[in-house]
Amino acid sequence: SQTIHQWPATLVQPVGSPLSLECTVEGTSNPNLYWYRQAAGRGLQLLFYSVGIGQISSEVPQNLSASRPQDRQFILSSKKLLLSDSGFYLCAWSVGISPLHFGNGTRLTVT
Amino acid sequence: AQTVTQSQPEMSVQEAETVTLSCTYDTSESDYYLFWYKQPPSRQMILVIRQEAYKQQNATENRFSVNFQKAAKSFSLKISDSQLGDAAMYFCAYRSRGGGGADGLTFGKGTHLIIQP
DSSP, X not given: OOEEEEEOXXXXXXXXXXXXXXXXXXXXXXXXXXXXXXXXXXXXXXXEEEEETTEEEESSOSSOEEEEEETTEEEEEEXXXXXXXXXXXXXXXXXXXXXXXXXXXXXXXXX | OOEEEOOOSEEEEETXXXXXXXXXXXXXXXSXXXXXXXXXXXXXXXXXXXXXXXXXXXXXXXXXXXXXXXXXXXXXEEEOSOOXXXXXXXXXXXEEOGGGGTTXXXXXOOEXXXXXX
């Protein structure tokens, strides 16, 4: 069966520090991969999606970037965090038009 | 671009009763998917139910059912015999069928469902 791992679960970082969140999927090949952000009390905003290695599409201009160095690995990064980057980050995968399956999320607090 | 609107920020229901959560969406496409996801306090996103736009029959999953009105672009979720474990944020989501759906889901802002014991 397919599983998705996302880490860390919680992260507290100072303003201006770098960020790296990682997500890996097991049990499937060539998945579509997604990064969503959920601000407090709000819905989910799609940040990035990827249909293959090295292929990244950005939905929202921002301080973040994403990379897909391997088929089932998706990384969310920032060189310098802003206070507004605080939120709950969710990685997800799907194959074709199947529903999205989400990881457990990372709660990021920028201080 | 598609938009999804959930007009009820919060709903409250007595345990064992029935509650309906509303969702409307805007799209120019004719073929798409609609979903309801549940997010309990653990914040794990859990798929509750899905509906394919080309199917007229409303989807059901145990105590959960939808009322899909394609012409009205409405997709409500009915929860029967509400249980304490149903307390969560509920998100309505839209997925385009075009492009293999690679660009993911568009979510509404969510409805916070409270179950009164």
